[in-house]
Amino acid sequence: MADERDPQVSRRYRGLGAQEPPRALDEAILAASRRATDAPPAPLVPPAGRRRWYFPLAAAAVIMLSVAVTWHMQMEERPDPESAMLMRAPHPAQELGREEKQADESRRDAAARPKRELPPAAPAARDAAPAGRALEAPSASMLAKQLAEEPPEKVLERIAELRRLGRHEEADRMLEAFRMRYPEYKLPDSVLKK
């Protein structure tokens, strides 16, 4: 430690006196230090006065909002019965027997896939997927939308369905988009084989 002291200056400085803080001040500071160790950590926004009622109310509002949003999202994902019926209805240009055969094949494929690769889809989705929207040729924006909205298992089902129908170009396009979104996902043979 570099000492810059001048002994004579120090002596004269000491001559100015040795004042001490008043006892009352000591007591006040020590009392505050004890109170601080007794008190729990202060909340980020300490409630005070009339704002006390704010916090339970705000917490309840947040919980209700979360429940409402979750419920709304679930309702949007589930197709309403009318449109599900429409999707299941046979297309005039398609033969009934052929469609049933496709649906059976689709269910067989789904059952044969290893579970960790493709967990079984919800029954409503399984019924709705093969016949209707899955067979439409998706545009690039539709592809992106489908990938964002649907679980990966369902998208793979669509790709497999396109392969079975011989629509490999569309299947390739969808597969490419799928790979970009889920690069780590293990792909079953049914979506790769032409």
Place this chain on the structure above:
Amino acid sequence: MDGADEELMLAYRDGDARAFEALYGRHRVRLYRFVLRSVKERGLAEELYQDVWMRVIEARRRYAPKARFTTWLYSIAHNRLVDHWRRKGLSLVDVDSAEVEGNNPDPQRQVQARQDLQRFASALEALPPAQREAFLMHEEAGMSVEEIAGATGMAVEAAKSRLRYAVAKLRKAVDDG
């Protein structure tokens, strides 16, 4: 209660109120004089002194011994006082109440000693705030030049220069007596 200042502060951070009492006992007089000789009024000095300790209490949860506790304590005091140094003059002790020359019975010498102290007090008061602060930290808290630089946020060379100027001016006041 034994232990280094830093250990005591860590113990206080963890809820040991007695550690703070020990720490307070070690630093109360020097910090009080540091504040008292830096502001104009005694009442204000007491208010600021209390405020510095309150800040220590409030900051205990964030405390981590990165430097000596003394450096940390005086950096808090520095931050609290710096505005006052800019606006106001220095409050020195009441020289009339200071004990002069060991109760020398010679009235003439007593008067002379009181004049010497008054001259020294005036010289201290006349120092630029940064020089006075450096001197008080060095003299009262026993802080090194590096520690003064750390507490006040100035470069080591600047702290050294300010301290030297302060000591030189005060030495002149002593010699003139």
